[in-house]
Amino acid sequence: MFLTRAGRTLFSSASTGRLLRVAGSHVTRSISTAAPNLQAQPQHSDMPRFISTSMKGASVLADPRLNKGTAFSQQQRAEFSIEGLLPAAEESRELQLRRVHAQLASKGSDLERYEFLMNLASVDERLFYAVLTDDLEALLPVVYTPTVGSACMNWSSMFMRPQGLYLNVDQLDRIDAMVDNWPEDDVRAIVVTDGERILGLGDLGANGMGIPVGKSSLYSACAGIPPKFLLPVTLDAGTNNSRLLADPFYIGLKKHRVTGDAYEQLVDRFIQAARRRWGPRVLVQFEDFGNANAFRLLDKYQSQITCFNDDIQGTASIAVAGLLIASQMGAGAASASQFTGPRSLGEQTFLFVGAGTAATGIAELLVESMVHAGMTADDARRRIFLVDSSGLVSRSRLANETMAPNKAALAQDIPFMDNLQEIVDTIKPSVLIGVSGTGGVFTENIIRSVSAAHERPIIFSLSNPTANSECTASQAYAWSQNRAIFASGSPFLPVEVAPGDIRLPGQCNNSYIFPGVALGIITCEANHVPDSVFLLAAEVLADISVKDTARLERGSLFPPLRDIQNLSVRIAMAVVRHLVEGGHATNQKVIEACAAGEEELEAVIRSVMFNPLH
Numbered sequence: 001m002f003l004t005r006a007g008r009t010l011f012s013s014a015s016t017g018r019l020l021r022v023a024g025s026h027v028t029r030s031i032s033t034a035a036p037n038l039q040a041q042p043q044h045s046d047m048p049r050f051i052s053t054s055m056k057g058a059s060v061l062a063d064p065r066l067n068k069g070t071a072f073s074q075q076q077r078a079e080f081s082i083e084g085l086l087p088a089a090e091e092s093r094e095l096q097l098r099r100v101h102a103q104l105a106s107k108g109s110d111l112e113r114y115e116f117l118m119n120l121a122s123v124d125e126r127l128f129y130a131v132l133t134d135d136l137e138a139l140l141p142v143v144y145t146p147t148v149g150s151a152c153m154n155w156s157s158m159f160m161r162p163q164g165l166y167l168n169v170d171q172l173d174r175i176d177a178m179v180d181n182w183p184e185d186d187v188r189a190i191v192v193t194d195g196e197r198i199l200g201l202g203d204l205g206a207n208g209m210g211i212p213v214g215k216s217s218l219y220s221a222c223a224g225i226p227p228k229f230l231l232p233v234t235l236d237a238g239t240n241n242s243r244l245l246a247d248p249f250y251i252g253l254k255k256h257r258v259t260g261d262a263y264e265q266l267v268d269r270f271i272q273a274a275r276r277r278w279g280p281r282v283l284v285q286f287e288d289f290g291n292a293n294a295f296r297l298l299d300k301y302q303s304q305i306t307c308f309n310d311d312i313q314g315t316a317s318i319a320v321a322g323l324l325i326a327s328q329m330g331a332g333a334a335s336a337s338q339f340t341g342p343r344s345l346g347e348q349t350f351l352f353v354g355a356g357t358a359a360t361g362i363a364e365l366l367v368e369s370m371v372h373a374g375m376t377a378d379d380a381r382r383r384i385f386l387v388d389s390s391g392l393v394s395r396s397r398l399a400n401e402t403m404a405p406n407k408a409a410l411a412q413d414i415p416f417m418d419n420l421q422e423i424v425d426t427i428k429p430s431v432l433i434g435v436s437g438t439g440g441v442f443t444e445n446i447i448r449s450v451s452a453a454h455e456r457p458i459i460f461s462l463s464n465p466t467a468n469s470e471c472t473a474s475q476a477y478a479w480s481q482n483r484a485i486f487a488s489g490s491p492f493l494p495v496e497v498a499p500g501d502i503r504l505p506g507q508c509n510n511s512y513i514f515p516g517v518a519l520g521i522i523t524c525e526a527n528h529v530p531d532s533v534f535l536l537a538a539e540v541l542a543d544i545s546v547k548d549t550a551r552l553e554r555g556s557l558f559p560p561l562r563d564i565q566n567l568s569v570r571i572a573m574a575v576v577r578h579l580v581e582g583g584h585a586t587n588q589k590v591i592e593a594c595a596a597g598e599e600e601l602e603a604v605i606r607s608v609m610f611n612p613l614h
């Protein structure tokens with residue numbers, strides 16, 4: 001039991017190392033978050049951490065950041081006046097974890113598991129993160145894609161208690177007050193959506209809140225960022241989804257999407273209010289905005305504030321990492337006799353099916369990567385082809401249609417074709433990237449054609465959730481005679497392609513990237529996030545992944561999720577170094593740690609991270 005009384009401060013805060021204030025004349029008690037029966041996870045500091053509170057009684061149990069239920073000792077129960085409010089058993093966190101796993105196993109569907117875990121997070125937040133990090137491989141698909149997609153579809157009918165902050169366009173003059181109502185004073189990163197393009201599911205309006213909530217929990221689970229630093233935000237500008245507008249249970253503004261000045265003001269007032277309240281270095285992650293707004297807002301804010309767009313830059317980074325890794329494996333060769341070893345990205349021909357945020361984001365980062373390797377930007381662009389819902393993105397279209405500038409920059413000087421099979425047969429891509437949001441567009445014929453032209457074609461079906469994947473893992477393997485190097489945005493189970501030959505499809509999802517990138521950004525308190533951070537993150541991930549040859553041989557391009565926190569630390573270290581070199585880091589202590597050496601830098605990054613049971 002750790003106790004602080006007025007006038008004495010005995011402990012440091014969960015992560016910042018600052019001394020906690022003893023509240024007024026109240027007796028301020030501190031709850032040890034330590035789990036005596038659990039081993040400290042080695043990546044974290046051994047210092048027990050404490051949370052200070054002047055609360056007593058039922059309110060301690062009602063606060064998910066303080067509550068640990070039956071893990072409160074008898075002494076703590078007396079101290080916090082919660083005796084009798086809990087059953088007699090005094091349980092270890094380990095036993096509580098086992099119970100939660102058993103409860104999860106008894107649920108009938110992933111959506112039920114999702115609801116159960118969200119409830120757990122609202123009752124005992126550290127136990128929620130302990131369960132999540134204990135089995136991330138199994139639970140990421142439950143708290144994130146694909147299950148989060150079903151949760152968003154059903155958000156209004158499942159609604160019980162609000163999570164995150166909802167800011168709406170009908171109350172522009174109340175935005176400051178709403179931001180002030182958020183209970184945490186030390187927010188360092190915000191995930192914000194306007195719900196217009198939720199995964200590959202389209203406009204889900206305020207139901208899109210599942211995405212910023214889910215991404216925030218990945219910040220904590222994948223990079224150890226303390227939950228109190230994170231804020232999920234939904235900007236409710238209306239919805240054009242008629243199903244939702246007609247749904248009596250819909251929780252958002254029941255009106256069509258507002259565009260123009262009012263929309264602009266909604267975004268701007270939110271950003272100004274957040275910076276006023278949490279300081280100019282608070283990180284803003286744009287997530288699942290519609291295409292036009294995604295690019296426009298990134299263009300508008302990237303030079304002004306600390307921000308990035310995960311669907312453009314995070315997805316680009318993981319895809320480029322995957323392509324670097326697959327190319328290292330010798331993918332893309334035209335025949336078995338050429339299949340001798342590593343190839344460069346410049347030797348591949350890329351065909352994107354889909355030409356939205358993810359496609360152009362990946363394409364631009366690919367160009368940067370090829371330029372980095374010595375190619376000219378024009379030569380690099382000549383290797384990239386895009387197909388949208390009208391057909392091939394060709395220069396001839398530019399005469400009759402206004403195209404988004406980033407898409408127009410990738411238009412090719414070849415005749416227009418509108419049939420995907422014909423396009424594939426003509427271009428003979430060695431890399432097929434699905435970012436269309438349309439399940440099943442990689443048909444058997446398409447995959448057979450790509451595989452006929454290349455010994456080891458790369459097939460990335462990146463649309464989410466699973467039902468929107470352009471093909472499944474088993475289809476990619478079966479239709480390529482098991483030669484495809486396959487990865488997908490949403491997870492697929494291992495596939496036994498022949499007796500004893502089990503492939504592990506890689507999950508090419510931005511969750512490998514944004515948590516580590518954000519950890520770096522918030523640690524050094526960057527005032528700007530340049531695009532180069534995302535190429536760097538891709539290279540770090542690729543360098544680490546190619547070392548695990550046993551895993552690569554089984555088809556999986558990326559490291560196992562159970563290692564993700566260590567991976568995020570490696571990414572964060574590279575990001576911090578890069579931001580310090582670029583003059584974008586503002587935290588003096590971190591700048592000094594960076595100059596002192598690798599160990600010091602790693603220590604300062606790890607000092608930010610939290611361990612739910614320690």
Ligand SMILES: O=C([O-])CC(=O)C(=O)O
Nearest residue numbers: 145199288311464509510
């Ligand atoms: O959320 C994911 O799994 C990846 C992503 O950002 C998207 O599909 O919008």
Ligand SMILES: [Mg+2]
Nearest residue numbers: 287288310311
């Ligand atoms: Mg997204």
